[in-house]
Every structure is written in structure tokens, then in C-alpha cells.
Amino acid sequence: MFVLGAIVALAACARAVTAIAHERVAHNRLASTPTCTPFNSTFPKGSVDFRQTSTGAPFIAISPNGSWDVGSNGLELFMSKPEGPVTTSDGVNSQLGNGATVNSTFTFLYGKVTYVVTGVNTPGIVTAAILIGDSHDELDIELLGGDPNNWQTNVFATNPADPAPLVGAFGDTQPYQAGDVKDTHNYTIDWNEERVIWSVDGQQVRTLGPNDTMKNGVTHYPASPVRLQMGVWDGSSPQGTCEWAKGPVEWTTAPSLMTAYINSVSVECPYTA
Numbered sequence: 001m002f003v004l005g006a007i008v009a010l011a012a013c014a015r016a017v018t019a020i021a022h023e024r025v026a027h028n029r030l031a032s033t034p035t036c037t038p039f040n041s042t043f044p045k046g047s048v049d050f051r052q053t054s055t056g057a058p059f060i061a062i063s064p065n066g067s068w069d070v071g072s073n074g075l076e077l078f079m080s081k082p083e084g085p086v087t088t089s090d091g092v093n094s095q096l097g098n099g100a101t102v103n104s105t106f107t108f109l110y111g112k113v114t115y116v117v118t119g120v121n122t123p124g125i126v127t128a129a130i131l132i133g134d135s136h137d138e139l140d141i142e143l144l145g146g147d148p149n150n151w152q153t154n155v156f157a158t159n160p161a162d163p164a165p166l167v168g169a170f171g172d173t174q175p176y177q178a179g180d181v182k183d184t185h186n187y188t189i190d191w192n193e194e195r196v197i198w199s200v201d202g203q204q205v206r207t208l209g210p211n212d213t214m215k216n217g218v219t220h221y222p223a224s225p226v227r228l229q230m231g232v233w234d235g236s237s238p239q240g241t242c243e244w245a246k247g248p249v250e251w252t253t254a255p256s257l258m259t260a261y262i263n264s265v266s267v268e269c270p271y272t273a
């Protein structure tokens, strides 16, 4: 605690108008933020609730029954072929496949999150393991089936100064050292008020600080409580999304049922209340 506090205070001083004012802010923040509880899960039976019920489970499905399950490999997120015919015109599909989304029922502000994920490698399909707040702050890990040798990182934090949403402004693409999106990897988002560091399989690949998120004269650094959110979705429409997702899905050759796995997730806390 002491070492972390000292580092935070030191880094803060470098940027502060006055060291004293800043120390008081840092201290208040540490003391008054009861916002991260250590958490681990391999998604045992009962860990995911159905939207209609409330059993105090750590996760809640926000996609329909049948779109997900839990098993020996953790959380299973299904992507299934749309009912009826799919036509493609102007590079987008007329219908999207049915995906799955699961939230954590708890939120936290700052923490080191490790998702172990086994993605889907069909072009157009996106496997996502993100942190998202009701404020729409977002820190992302996204695996594109259409770009299987790489994975993507991103943040969103809207600011009233923005004339329009900043889509993809802070996105980046990272290669795997070994394997691809359909293999099981450890992905880490290590987030505090000074920076976010993404790692894969224990190797740091990207660091982003508040200043790296400067646009329209303001920063766009996530700084409000988030929940875990895991999902698989079809990026075959609209056009901009489809280009990014390297879709559309070619359902005549794609499997009619695909599964992404969240094998486990953990949240480590930078400090306790």
C-alpha cells in the first residue's frame, strides 16, 4: 500500500500545480474509494444468473436463454446462424447472427483484470472481453475472427467537448507471439488512474496514459466504475463495423454454431478501501 501510494503521489507531483494539493487529492481518492474487491471465477454452475431472476450470482446474462452456458471450460458464449436466408449487399449482411453477452453484477474502479479467452476465428465474428461502465467508459480486448494473428485494444470515455462520438480513436492492434485468436490466451488489462497496460500471456504490449487520449482539447481516459462484460457478436453490419470486423460472415461456409470461451476471469485490486 505504502509503495503504491508513494508511486502514485510521485507521478502525480510531476504533473501537479502544487504538490500539496495533489497529495491531498490522491489521499482522498485512496481513502474514500471502496471500489475494488478481489475476485476470481472459472464460471461454475450457478455463477451466471438469468436476466429474469436474481440469486446474487456474480454474473448476469443479458442475452436470451440458450445463447450461453457454463461447463468445464468456463463460460461458453454461442454465436448462431440467423433464422432464414441471409443476403449480402454493399458488403453487409441482411441479418446478424445471434450472439451472447454476460455482465458482472459488481462494478469496480481501477484494478488488474485477467481474462483467459478462447476466441472464434470466423471472419466477421468478434469475441469481446471488456470493462464497461454505465458512464460508457470502456476498456477493451477484442478478438476479430477476420484477423486471427492479431488482437485489438481500445478505450472509450465520452466527453461533453466531443462534437461526435470518437469511434476507434484510441484503438490499436497487437500481434500474438504464438498462436492465434482461437487459441487460449491470458489477456490482462491493468488499469489505474495513471495508465492502463494491456498484456497477453504475461507480455506487456501497450501502455496508455491520460495524455495519450487527448482529442478536442480534452482527455478521454476511463475513470469511472466499470463492470466485466463478455460477449460474442456478429459485426456483419453496418458498413463501418463490418469493414473493421473484416466481415461480413459468409454463412454458406461458416459453422452454424460457434463458441467462444471465457475460461476464467480474475480481478486484482490496486488498493483496498
Ligand SMILES: *[C@@H]1O[C@H](CO)[C@@H](O)[C@H](O)[C@H]1NC(C)=O
Pocket (backbone or CB within 6 Å): 038, 039, 040, 266
Ligand atoms: C485469484 O487468483 C490468484 C492467482 O491464482 C490468486 O493469487 C488470488 O489470491 C486469487 N484471489 C481471490 C480473491 O481468490
Ligand SMILES: *[C@@H]1O[C@H](CO)[C@@H](O)[C@H](O)[C@H]1NC(C)=O
Pocket (backbone or CB within 6 Å): 050, 052, 053, 065
Ligand atoms: C431461462 O432459464 C431459467 C432457468 O432455467 C428460467 O428460470 C427462466 O424462466 C428462463 N427464461 C426464459 C425467458 O425462458
Ligand SMILES: *[C@@H]1O[C@H](CO)[C@@H](O)[C@H](O)[C@H]1NC(C)=O
Pocket (backbone or CB within 6 Å): 051, 060, 061, 062, 103, 104, 105, 132, 133, 134, 227, 229
Ligand atoms: C450490462 O452492462 C451495461 C454496460 O454498463 C449496462 O448498460 C447494462 O445495464 C448491464 N445490464 C445488466 C442486466 O446488468
Ligand SMILES: *[C@@H]1O[C@H](CO)[C@@H](O)[C@H](O)[C@H]1NC(C)=O
Pocket (backbone or CB within 6 Å): 116, 184, 185, 186, 201
Ligand atoms: C495464464 O496464466 C496462468 C497463471 O499465470 C498460467 O498458469 C497459464 O498457463 C496461462 N495460460 C495461458 C494460456 O497463457
Ligand SMILES: *[C@@H]1O[C@H](CO)[C@@H](O)[C@H](O)[C@H]1NC(C)=O
Pocket (backbone or CB within 6 Å): 014, 015, 211
Ligand atoms: C500531460 O499533458 C499536460 C498538458 O500538455 C502536461 O502539462 C503534462 O506534463 C503531461 N503529463 C505527462 C505525464 O506527460
